[in-house]
Amino acid sequence: MKIIEVRDLSFTYAGGAKPALSHVSLDVEEGEFVLVVGPSGGGKSTLCRCLNGLIPHFYDGEYSGKVVVDGLEVDRTPTYVLSQHVGMVFQNPQNQLFSLSVESDVAFPLENLGLPREEIRERVDEALSIMNIEHLRDRSPFELSGGQQQRVAIASILAMRPRIIVMDEPTSCLDPLSAVNLFNSIDEIRRKLGLTIILVEHRVDLAAARASKLVVVSDGQIVYAGKPRDFFERHNPHAYGVAFPRVAKLSLMMQRMHNDWDGVSLSPEEFVDEVRKHVGRF
Amino acid sequence: MSVVFENVHYTYPSGVEALVGVSVEFASGEVVALMGENGSGKTTLLKHMNGLLKPTRGRVVVEGLETSRASVAQLSQKVGLVFQNAEDMFFESTVYDEVAFALKNFGFSEAKTRRRVEWALRFFDLEQYVSHSPFLLSGGEKKRLAMAIILAWSPSIICLDEPTIGQDSLQKERMMHMIKMLNLQGKTIILASHDVEFVAELNPRVVLLSKGRIIADGMCEEILTDLPKLEKASLIPPQVVLVLKRLEDLGVDHRVLDVEQAAKNIAKVLTV
């Protein structure tokens, strides 16, 4: 079932010289894990903001086309309604947390919506539990590590019970180990809650294996939307400003040496499995 | 020796022990990658090189000058430090003035300033923006401007704090190229990074830090294939190494960083 439909979307920021997005179309099925990649400044962040209503409600500019998210037309629905269907997590953990305690931060959107106290209590407890941060409940956001802060940011979004979560380079400020831990958490909540995830990332080598769909955005256009493995097999990622995971390169080299090497691996585990299939066969 | 750290200890005023007994030497013209997780002491170490931080115990000597006896301005003439968020230090109305700022502070003549600014902007492909406002540049251009600003006075030692954070593959390739070019010009390059794949390709000397201590120091291939040490430093090993390690039982040597070499090694055991 299609949960996101983008049709012929174009957007130019007010005062911008050229369009940030130009006639973009995209479909996302419910439950997909979409990885959005591409060169810096190519339009990935703009696309994210079109999915949750920040464009056109928060950003001024020339907007044309149609975006339907979870049955709602984005340009006709107020952001506070959209936020309960599409949550958004930003790059800088520090600038998404407002309160002086983790609990307050997770409760913040629910308080803004005017929900009754009992329900807020229930949802806050639920969100803290899902993200495994109950032990951080009374801590101040400033004292937390980057990875912990991002978990709080995600919990605060989960409290609104959206069906889709959009994340714009959430691990930019984190070291690789924290990034992997965060991706594992994201994958876990996706499976547990049946969420649809749109993840913008440069760290392709850490995130690509989990993705069910790869979307490459460059120069305001979608230049590829399909299976991640196929992209690395058929295109030169570097030409699109996309990182080339080493195992993918390795797979391609093995393919050149052995014709029946099956597909491109996107994680060390996948590659190792593939190797073991070929043991004693050459 | 260009830079010497002698049993350096540093404790922040908040009480956090950031460096514990660090002793290391960097030779002139070397490229060294300081690696470790966030909080391991990499940035603290870099800040000791231009005197922003002075050791609470031990000493740091940069090109014969002891840092505790010199000012940041003095040391900065020898050591250019490019911070992580270097794009956040702009304040002038034109790119030219932004680059010239440091040169004026260091007492360069008008003529020399002009020459150096033009050279730096050309090196980083920014000459067309010379009269533009630095705030109107794109993200990538701002990062290049930050480097141009530091390189303008041609310090012999260049320190880069996480130069590849948040960058796409084209920008990273450019950064790699710049580092190599600068090294060819004789500069000593010290970079702090947790990007193992980038460092693996650069192939410098690698110093591993964990909780303020140096736990390993050696050639790139030696260190980035040492899985126990990488784990201690909370670093994820390069994908190639992870793959080869898991195929150990087939007789594959995991101490390889080069993708082509790894492919050949795997092919060899498969045809057995």
Added chain:
Amino acid sequence: MSLFEGLRFRPGNSFIHKLDPRIKLVTSLMILLTAVVYLDVIVISTLLLIEAGLIFVAKVHGLWSRTLRGSIPLASLVFLITFISQYSREPVLPTAVGYSLAYSFRLVVFLSSFSLFFLTTTPDEIALTLQKLRMPYEYTFAFVSAIRFTPVMAEELRAVMDAQRARGLELDKGPFTKRVRNMIPILVPLLVNVLRRSYELAEAMEVKCFGASKKRTSLRVLSVKHRDLLFLAAATALFAVALSLKMTGLEPLRLSPLLGKYFPV
């Protein structure tokens, strides 16, 4: 500034910490008002002793003493001014000293009267108190945000200073005019940073439905318990006694002819 140390929250589990912040606010106000009404050194000293007692129960005496120390410069100034004006009016040394002591002493009580409130109340509770006082949510939010982002901005300031020093900027050298001009490379990037951060925060606020409902609810509540009422009753009683003594002209100082000679009422 050590004066402001008395306004920083210190976490704790004492009886005072657990009191409802509104009660503490009212008590602090009563202490302030008593100090306004009286100049009587006996009363002022009693107030200070009461405050000290409460501070000790809350175990925040370390910070409180720093406020007291921080108020010494200002108190000394008041002492000097009062001394000069009193002595020129009536050149009796002990009286002049007495007057100056009274005024400067009272100032110290003024400055530390709200320490009790700020030292034992979390910023969250302060925000809740402000909300209960019917302050519009936008202002409470601004207040909490300011507290929340102060350490962040302090870090930013350090980062900007480091970056500019690495470009040869020397902040502690040169004539006054140069030093003022040297603030520009610090202030401009800081300002730009604040603006950018505000924009990102605004986006996050939008995404978290800020302003969605006119009737904003809250997870945490302030509730007045028995011990709060008892404390309030005791404080109000003392306040009432103090006021009535003043109104009937029975200031404690008048009871001691010796002290009454040198100290003002």
